[in-house]
Amino acid sequence: MEPKSKTTFERTLIRNTKILGLVTLAWVLSMALASFGPGLLWDAKGITALVIALNAMFGVGMMLANMRHIRAQDELQQKIQLIAMGVSLGVAVVFGLSLSLVETTHLLPIEVEVAHVVLLVGLTYMVTLIVAIRRYS
Numbered sequence: 001m002e003p004k005s006k007t008t009f010e011r012t013l014i015r016n017t018k019i020l021g022l023v024t025l026a027w028v029l030s031m032a033l034a035s036f037g038p039g040l041l042w043d044a045k046g047i048t049a050l051v052i053a054l055n056a057m058f059g060v061g062m063m064l065a066n067m068r069h070i071r072a073q074d075e076l077q078q079k080i081q082l083i084a085m086g087v088s089l090g091v092a093v094v095f096g097l098s099l100s101l102v103e104t105t106h107l108l109p110i111e112v113e114v115a116h117v118v119l120l121v122g123l124t125y126m127v128t129l130i131v132a133i134r135r136y137s
Contacts, residue, residue, distance in 0.1 A: 009074075016069040023065045027058040080132040088125040092117060 006014070033041075034051045042048070070081050096117040103112045 009072075012072050013069075016065070016072045020062070020065040020069045023058065023062045027055065027062045030055040030058050076136055080129065080136060083132045084125050084128040087128040088121045091124040092121045095120060 030051065034048070034055045037051055038045075038048045070078055073081065096112075099110075099112045099117070102108050103110055
């Protein structure tokens with residue numbers, strides 16, 4: 001039996017997914033380098049500034065790759081992404097600001113870190129994506 005050749009849509013989606021993955025990996029690695037490099041690998045503030053600028057450029061590249069990836073998807077995939085991103089944004093704003101209020105009013109003895117909100121957003125996005133995919137399958 002001859003393997004079925006991929007359509008242009010499938011090839012484009014695969015290519016865009018790979019590009020998004022590579023740019024995201026570069027962003028994550030540059031974030032780690034910017035976080036752990038100063039003091040561990042170097043002491044110069046100029047190098048730190050350069051690495052942070054590089055991280056920001058990879059971040060912009062990641063956003064552009066994500067937009068390109070979503071534009072290449074079919075309408076149902078785009079709808080699922082929109083739902084997951086919308087819920088994640090809502091969670092980030094509502095819970096992020098609520099946590100900030102809890103901290104600034106000293107209601108609880110906590111220190112809110114950006115990493116906590118980022119983790120919450122990432123988990124929310126993944127769970128919402130899974131639920132939406134199951135819902136529309």
